[in-house]
Amino acid sequence: MxxxxxxxxxxxxxxxxxxxxxxxxxxxxxLPVLPELADRLAAAAGGNAYGPVAGSAELRAAAAGYWARRGLGCDPGQVVCGPGSKPLLFALLLAAGGDVVVPVPSWVSYTAQATLAGARAIPVPIRPGEGGVPDPAALREAVAAARAAGRHPRCVVVTVPDNPTGTIAAPGTVRALGQAARDLDLVVISDEIYCDLVFDPLYPAVSPAAFAPERTVVTTGLTKNLALGGWRMGVARLPDGPLGRDLHTRLVAVASQIWSTTAAPVQAAAAYAFAEPPxxxxxxxxxxxxxxxxxxxxxxxxxxxxxxxxxxxxxxxxxxxxxxxxxxxxxxxxxxxxxxxxxxxxxxxxxxxxxxxxxxxxxxxxxxxxxxxxxxxxxxxxxxxxxxxxxxxxxxxxxxxxxxxxxxxxxxxxxxx
Amino acid sequence: MxxxxxxxxxxxxxxxxxxxxxxxxxxxxxLPVLPELADRLAAAAGGNAYGPVAGSAELRAAAAGYWARRGLGCDPGQVVCGPGSKPLLFALLLAAGGDVVVPVPSWVSYTAQATLAGARAIPVPIRPGEGGVPDPAALREAVAAARAAGRHPRCVVVTVPDNPTGTIAAPGTVRALGQAARDLDLVVISDEIYCDLVFDPLYPAVSPAAFAPERTVVTTGLTKNLALGGWRMGVARLPDGPLGRDLHTRLVAVASQIWSTTAAPVQAAAAYAFAEPPxxxxxxxxxxxxxxxxxxxxxxxxxxxxxxxxxxxxxxxxxxxxxxxxxxxxxxxxxxxxxxxxxxxxxxxxxxxxxxxxxxxxxxxxxxxxxxxxxxxxxxxxxxxxxxxxxxxxxxxxxxxxxxxxxxxxxxxxxxx
Incomplete structure (x- = not known):
């Protein structure tokens, strides 16, 4: 558990x-629910259709705008929503296949999810004070060793900003991580659910999608920035390009078999939230x-x-x-x-x-x-x-x-x- | 997909x-949402806490009452909810482990879910006109053959009443299925999401939980009886006894790693629905x-x-x-x-x-x-x-x-x- x-x-x-x-x-x-969000959920209570597996067009457009405002241009077709970013992360591990590099320390569920997905977690330590991103040099060694031992590492999970440390990996470290992922042909799964909770503009959180856009999946949700954990809403931004399209197809297929869609009233309220009105x-x-x-x-x-x-x-x-x-x-x-x-x-x-x-x-x-x-x-x-x-x-x-x-x-x- | x-x-x-x-x-x-259910969802829009993984006490008590009224006595501690019965079925396959006997024909997702869970589906034909339940004699042969081949069948999924055939296996067939499961030490996962849509009291749907209570998990939801598919709500009733308690622990563990909890406003409305007011x-x-x-x-x-x-x-x-x-x-x-x-x-x-x-x-x-x-x-x-x-x-x-x-x-x- x-x-x-x-x-x-x-x-x-x-x-x-x-x-x-x-x-x-x-x-x-x-913290309480923002009243205007509760109003939107209530207004959508009559929504009982499944709608698309990836999420409603309105929600996907809003999430795409949310990312674009953060420097990650995004077409709504790249967005997939789920009942929390947790199930999305699990489905991404299944969709990517292979073993999973995880930082040490890292959020309790990455390793457990890898095991449930039939994969093995490959732990790689962080650099001191830079939680959430495996030390890129150590990552290269660990992946080489795993491959030499007959394993098949396929992705690396990072957390930017980080849980559990409350720190943010430096942009240079994230860049080196992206380069290592490219050299090693790994998918980067970047859990950015804390991206709106960065305290100081002098220490920004930079997504690996800025450095390795062709192979980085970004996930986020409304659990942390708007305290909506109990509503269960997450979104993933898949990469553009052939690798991203293939992952998107696989992710939607997995989602269709595990959870079908995300609660329609929650999707409606989330579309409003991701549009970021004042x-x-x-x-x-x-x-x-x-x-x-x-x-x-x-x-x-x-x-x-x-x-x-x-x-x-x-x-x-x-x-x-x-x-x-x-x-x-x-x-x-x-x-x-x-x-x-x-x-x-x-x-x-x-x-x-x-x-x-x-x-x-x-x-x-x-x-x-x-x-x-x-x-x-x-x-x-x-x-x-x-x-x-x-x-x-x-x-x-x-x-x-x-x-x-x-x-x-x-x-x-x-x-x- | x-x-x-x-x-x-x-x-x-x-x-x-x-x-x-x-x-x-x-x-x-x-069909539309029943207005009094929409009202309950709207009234619970401020609910943003995670609450227990298995579901709120109120929801679990209501679901237990729902089953008790259908002849399946149930303690709230036996109930686990999820964002749809689909994710519950998937998590149950992971929790039970091993290969999965599925009827032919059967719902599109059982076999796909077994594959995603790293298991193999063992197809067993139904008796003519008795969809959803593998022919018990053929089941015995198939499980014996699979074990002889080194496989590890651990559960059998049944659908009572059945999707896709719209038929209901006869009580005698369900009884024989239960006996076969007991003899073979299989867990029965009984998808009963259509249990409220039986047309004729002369042809009732009898749950395998009536015959093999110690090993039968029953799942249902509000998707079919109340047209709430887009709300994503399912519940499972785990068996009483040691096998059931072990499965419950494993199921809650899996649920905690894949989806955490079910949307709190949906749980509140579902608690009302499962209490079955007039x-x-x-x-x-x-x-x-x-x-x-x-x-x-x-x-x-x-x-x-x-x-x-x-x-x-x-x-x-x-x-x-x-x-x-x-x-x-x-x-x-x-x-x-x-x-x-x-x-x-x-x-x-x-x-x-x-x-x-x-x-x-x-x-x-x-x-x-x-x-x-x-x-x-x-x-x-x-x-x-x-x-x-x-x-x-x-x-x-x-x-x-x-x-x-x-x-x-x-x-x-x-x-x-």
């Missing part, structure tokens, strides 16, 4: 049982600012407690490394690896996080992922207030969570010093 | 180009009566033209066999098999049907599937009128389609006699 969803459900059970919990495990964005643009901007403020505040607590943390450039994830505290954690708490650390945080402090091994790290690793987008409030009113606040860190419910996190980390790492 | 969806899209393109077409290819139910019950009854009237009327045309047809007991499908007209079709039209026949009907007459080979029949077979649930009207008003009419066959737009079908079949089979 997906580690994220499992941790989330376990924490929800503890909360329902009346325990005080801090939910930093799931990446779900704890209300949607403002909402995404407000969400991004809130993510940035809270993620940075939590990051400061981890750093203050002695964990190492690359600068967080995007998303609402932190990926602190408690490696510098290894001896103390072992001595005081018997913690020997990330799973021990996550279990301790959950059981002793009611703080849910995911341990590095869930993202492909070695068991010994003391990295954990803390997702901060569930700290905005327990009620819709609190969450709405957080979104519109000029200083969300001063809101009492957010302040209380931040203080509690600082207290937990102090107790964890400093209580016996 | 799914033959159904491909044929449907091709026909839609011809219609948009201004051609007169008769759409008998797709099984999509051409308005929903009345709507299903009206739909069933309409399907029965139109399917029987079209069946008479096929029979009058000389095709053979088992009595249609459920669904909105006919599966006529033009075998008795083989010589004439070959002589007059050069038709040698089902694909030729379907192509002729589409190109010469604008009548879309699916050929037997799409359902696993030999290429020589002259069986075709005609789906009649798109004949109820082109506009929502016409469709609504059809639903409430005491004599839908006299409505001019339905009459025109019926007359046109009769005319086509007469021209096809009798023009040169």
């Amino acid at each position: 997906s580690a994220t969803l499992a941790a989330d459900e376990a924490l929800a059970r503890r909360r329902h049982a009346g325990e005080r919990v801090l939910s930093l495990a799931s990446g779900e964005i704890g 209300g949607v643009v403002a909402r995404v901007a407000a969400s991004r600012a809130l993510h940035e403020a809270v993620a940075h505040a939590v990051a400061r607590s981890f750093t203050a407690a002695g964990a190492e943390l690359a600068p967080v450039r995007a998303t609402s994830y932190l990926y602190p490394d408690f490696g510098p505290l290894r001896d103390r954690l072992a001595r005081d708490h018997g913690v020997r690896g990330g799973d021990d650390l996550a279990a301790l945080l959950a059981e002793r402090y009611g703080m849910g996080v995911l341990a590095g091994p869930a993202f492909g790290e070695p068991r010994r690793s003391l990295r954990i992922r803390a997702a901060t987008a569930r700290l905005y409030g327990e009620t819709p009113a609190e969450r709405e207030t957080a979104l519109t606040s000029s200083d969300p860190l001063r809101l009492p419910w957010i302040r209380a969570s931040l203080d509690r996190i600082a207290e937990i980390l102090t107790d964890l790492t400093g209580s016996t010093t | 799914s033959a159904t969806l491909a044929a449907d899209e091709a026909l839609a393109r011809r219609r948009h180009a201004g051609e007169r077409v008769l759409s008998l290819a797709s099984g999509e139910i051409g 308005g929903v019950v009345a709507r299903v009854a009206a739909s069933r009566a309409l399907h029965e009237a139109v399917a029987h009327a079209v069946a008479r045309s096929f029979t009058a033209a000389g095709a053979e047809l088992a009595p249609v007991r459920a669904t909105s499908y006919l599966y006529p066999d033009f075998g008795p007209l083989r010589d004439r079709l070959a002589r007059d039209h050069g038709v040698r098999g089902g694909d030729d026949l379907a192509a002729l009907l589409a190109e010469r007459y604008g009548m879309g049907v699916l050929a037997g080979p799409a359902f696993g029949e030999p290429r020589r077979s002259l069986r075709i599937r005609a789906a009649t649930a798109r004949l109820y009207g082109e506009t929502p008003a016409e469709r609504e009128t059809a639903l409430t009419s005491s004599d839908p066959l006299r409505l001019p737009w339905i009459r025109a389609s019926l007359d046109r079908i009769a005319e086509i079949l007469t021209d096809l089979t009798g023009s040169t006699t």
Whole structure:
């Protein structure tokens, strides 16, 4: 079972049982639906036709425009939608065939999906501070070794910006990745679901589609930028050209056999969202600012407690490394690896996080992922207030969570010093 | 690509180009959304949380009640929902593992899904007039042969009532199937999405879960009884007991990696539908009566033209066999098999049907599937009128389609006699 969803459900059970919990495990964005989007969904409730497998013409045109505004020119014929970017990623692995290079660390589902698709994941480490993109030089070696061993690597999955690290691979690294993919004849599957949650224009997220357009599939959705995870909507942008057309045909065939189409009312609302009217643009901007403020505040607590943390450039994830505290954690708490650390945080402090091994790290690793987008409030009113606040860190419910996190980390790492 | 969806899209393109077409290819139910269901979806538009992978507690309780009212007692913990019963069926094949016995003929996606899941489909013929259930004696032989050849058959998919034949396997046959599955240690995956569209209480659809409860998974949805295909909603009822619990764990794990959850607003509306308030019950009854009237009327045309047809007991499908007209079709039209026949009907007459080979029949077979649930009207008003009419066959737009079908079949089979 997906580690994220499992941790989330376990924490929800503890909360329902009346325990005080801090939910930093799931990446779900704890913000309300933008009312104009809810209106669009409601207005489309009468839509019960299947429509095209790839998605309605309206949705595909809107998604194409969305990408074009981000420098990735796109014909609606290149767009395929699905009930989340997760099923699209799975179907792309089936459509591409062959083994799959994944970065370490990377999102919990890539490797699991590769296995379900009958393929093998080939783990390749990232460059420090550049999560989501396998080190291009190490990628070349790993693919050569896999081929020499009789395996058939066919694609590489990248995450730009990255989950779990909240970092963004440098454009030069992405360019080198694209060149390596071309030299090795790999399809690049670029999961860009966090592309609207980049904090600083000085550190942009550049898609591999800019460097290897003929072989890069881009996926995204409305789960992160507009908090619509529970609506289940994703889109893929297939490459232009013969490789892209072949992949498109295969992808639509797989989609037709697994999920048929995506909920029609959701497609209608998504078409509106991808067209980015002013209300949607403002909402995404407000969400991004809130993510940035809270993620940075939590990051400061981890750093203050002695964990190492690359600068967080995007998303609402932190990926602190408690490696510098290894001896103390072992001595005081018997913690020997990330799973021990996550279990301790959950059981002793009611703080849910995911341990590095869930993202492909070695068991010994003391990295954990803390997702901060569930700290905005327990009620819709609190969450709405957080979104519109000029200083969300001063809101009492957010302040209380931040203080509690600082207290937990102090107790964890400093209580016996 | 799914033959159904491909044929449907091709026909839609011809219609948009201004051609007169008769759409008998797709099984999509051409009826409007019941307004009280649309209201429920609209009211839940603010639901953007993921919720449990298996579905909301409310939905699972409602689905459990739905099955209990049909004689299949069910705890909500046995229910897993997904974005359509199609993805559930696919995930069940992955969860069960091993090769898959499928009836011949059977729905286009079972074999394709088995292949995508890395398994092999083992085709086993039905008994005449008892579609959807492999002949139990032939099943035993086929599984023994497959095992002797080193294969690992692990499940058998059945369809009760059946698509494509519109028939219902007799209870005795279903019982024998259940016994064979037990003897052979196979999981039975029973696709019962047409269970509410049985015309005559004298010929009921009995689930294999009645005979082999410990190993039968039942799937259904709202696509057929309430015409909600475009909403994408399915539910599975896992067996009680150790085999069922193991399958449940595996199914939820697979679901968590492929689709996470089902659209939350759709789940809310589905919970209402599965609770079967009076308005929903009345709507299903009206739909069933309409399907029965139109399917029987079209069946008479096929029979009058000389095709053979088992009595249609459920669904909105006919599966006529033009075998008795083989010589004439070959002589007059050069038709040698089902694909030729379907192509002729589409190109010469604008009548879309699916050929037997799409359902696993030999290429020589002259069986075709005609789906009649798109004949109820082109506009929502016409469709609504059809639903409430005491004599839908006299409505001019339905009459025109019926007359046109009769005319086509007469021209096809009798023009040169």
